[in-house]
Amino acid sequence: xxxxxxxxxxxxxxxxxxxxxxxTEVLEPRLYSYIGGIITQKGGVLIxxxxxxxxxHLLASMRPDITVAEMVQRIKGGSSRWINSEHLTDEVFGWxxxxxxxxxxxxxxxxxxxxxxxxxxxxxxxxxxxxxxxxRDRHNLRx
Numbered sequence: 001x002x003x004x005x006x007x008x009x010x011x012x013x014x015x016x017x018x019x020x021x022x023x024t025e026v027l028e029p030r031l032y033s034y035i036g037g038i039i040t041q042k043g044g045v046l047i048x049x050x051x052x053x054x055x056x057h058l059l060a061s062m063r064p065d066i067t068v069a070e071m072v073q074r075i076k077g078g079s080s081r082w083i084n085s086e087h088l089t090d091e092v093f094g095w096x097x098x099x100x101x102x103x104x105x106x107x108x109x110x111x112x113x114x115x116x117x118x119x120x121x122x123x124x125x126x127x128x129x130x131x132x133x134x135x136r137d138r139h140n141l142r143x
Contacts, residue, residue, distance in 0.1 A: 009061050009106070010102065010103060014075075016093075038075050038079070039058075042062075044066075046060050047060060050120075080093055080095055
């Protein structure tokens with residue numbers, strides 16, 4: 001096969017340091033746009049992004065020559081540097097270590113997109129810990 005063809009979509013979740021509610025309604029749109037720029041710069045496409053004051057969900061299409069770990073490091077590192085350099089929070093901003101990432105088949109992109117868009121509604125009933133536990137179970141991930 002002379003050409004390579006890939007469809008790599010990933011649902012990523014990461015939390016603010018100590019799950020502090022830094023991500024205000026004012027900061028969210030600017031942050032989400034900034035994260036989208038990071039993904040685009042690395043040749044990916046941000047499909048959906050949303051979250052809560054203490055965590056972010058995103059669905060992105062990625063190039064095969066960048067690992068999920070590298071993309072998340074660039075997103076978290078770049079966005080925290082930007083937030084701090086622009087003084088967008090009252091305290092020093094940081095992301096919690098680690099992240100969750102799940103592969104998404106093309107047929108599930110609309111489903112995961114709706115799930116990400118409904119975060120504000122979803123978290124009226126569930127905590128982020130409950131959500132992560134459910135996702136780990138659904139993807140057969142054990143500690």
